[in-house]
Amino acid sequence: MKRRSFIKQSVLGSIAASLTGTGWAATSESSVLTILHTNDMHSRVDPFPMDGGPYQGLGGMARRAEVIRQIRSQADQVLLLDAGDVFQGTPYFNLFGGEIELKLMSQMGYDAVTLGNHEFDNGIAGLEAQLPHANFPFIISNYDFSQTSLNNKFAPYKVFDKGQIKIGVFGLGIDLNGLVAEPLYGNVKYIDPVPVAREMVQQLRSLQCQLVVCLSHLGYRYQNGRISDQKLAEQVSGIDLIIGGHTHTFLNEPQLVDSPEGHATLINQVGFAGINVGRIDYRRGSNSDQLTPASKTVKVTN
């Protein structure tokens, strides 16, 4: 009994209890920061057609805009993020090259997006041509663009001041070799994400960020030894939240991974094609708050 109460009173323990126990609470009333996130939207501008498929009727960027508008009208501080692969998957991309996706994301007020491999599907020039349609930054920490025309177009990280909270966001891209035809990505150099992530954490902590968020297009996890969000969290300490993509993984709730030095890292990914938006609310926890495990109000697809 005594031991349990120690754990409960500990900060880490309370997070663990609220996350791995019965589930999650949606506590928008006391929330000081609301993170909304998507990944792998793959040019799915319109909802899936009603053709008997498993996702029929789901998604649609105009509906997503409405959801986000509603949340913004209630929530105090919103950070809207995407983990890449905005491009490719419907004829909207074949015909318009990503223009409509970026325009709509700009209207929705996306704060930061990282680069997925499909952002290179029309080559470096194809990506560059679309950048004027985005009023938000693409954040990528482990691609070296210095030998390309995109040099200095992307920041390795960005710090957001959202009310009382300072949030540091960095971005990790997947190795493009073998995934994208070489002529399309040209001289973009991929850098090992693990040391880059350590550097980013250090940098963002030194800038007094209370929350460090990684936008990752590495993929949730793999059976072979390839680097993934799971492996990243196990190897790099100090990331609070990994918003993942690439593997189109439908997680019903964020997964908690113990990082080195005991720092808890949350990983989340919400499928693909804009079928879901993930909503993470952060509230200030006092010691008494943390004794109460969160009640489960998770809304699940199907």
Next chain:
Amino acid sequence: MHTSRNTILYPGLLWALFMMLMLQCTTSQRARLVPSYQLMPIDISYLPDSLAEATIQPYREQLLMSMDQVIGISKKRLTEAPVESPLGNFVADAILVQAGDYYSQKIDLSVINNGGLRAPIPQGPVKLSHIYELMPFENTLYILELNGAQTRALFDLLARDQRMAIANSVAIVQNRRATKIFIDGAPFVDQKTYTLAVSDYLAQGGGGMDFLSEAKVLATKDVKIRDLIIEYIKRLEADGIEIDAEIEGRVKLIPEQ
């Protein structure tokens, strides 16, 4: 029992307390933010935002004008899956048949990676937009000549990953190895060469097919893989044939030993 348990627990308690204090010191500032979560499905319960809808409308109209035409009828919904799938077989066949026309010769093999099949073919009317979603990439056609080792490497990858579709061949797979290979109905011969119709992406070694970048390039054709599929469907439609494919034993898994 009672006392012995306590003596084991006590040092553990002190250690836990120590660790918690350490954590409080190092992580207190950020950890005071307690997360909660809600998954929000974007479903029919939300009306579309009017500004977004107005922004989409001109693009959508243009898209429908060029993409809404029905090019064929599918007997059933074709989806991809590991090992062998109706959708994979259908696309591999389409590439093989149409590439033969572009090359003016019969081609021995075609291959497509499952990762390149991005959407199913729905049952019923199949629109141009469906094939763009199935094969959104702008990949073009390569005709390669594979030597025996390269051909074997292709079937070894098929046996190992089980994430690609082939046409005009059968592979017997055991313990994730291709133990027997038949191409165009005849047993595979190491000393022979085989022609392969494939996308530029795979031909250049993408999708884990590094060995294809070593193969002899017989021809590169300025036609997209997507257009091969579209032409094949139109051809079926002209002949009054519905789109359909089965799992027919192109990859035969023998129980592992």
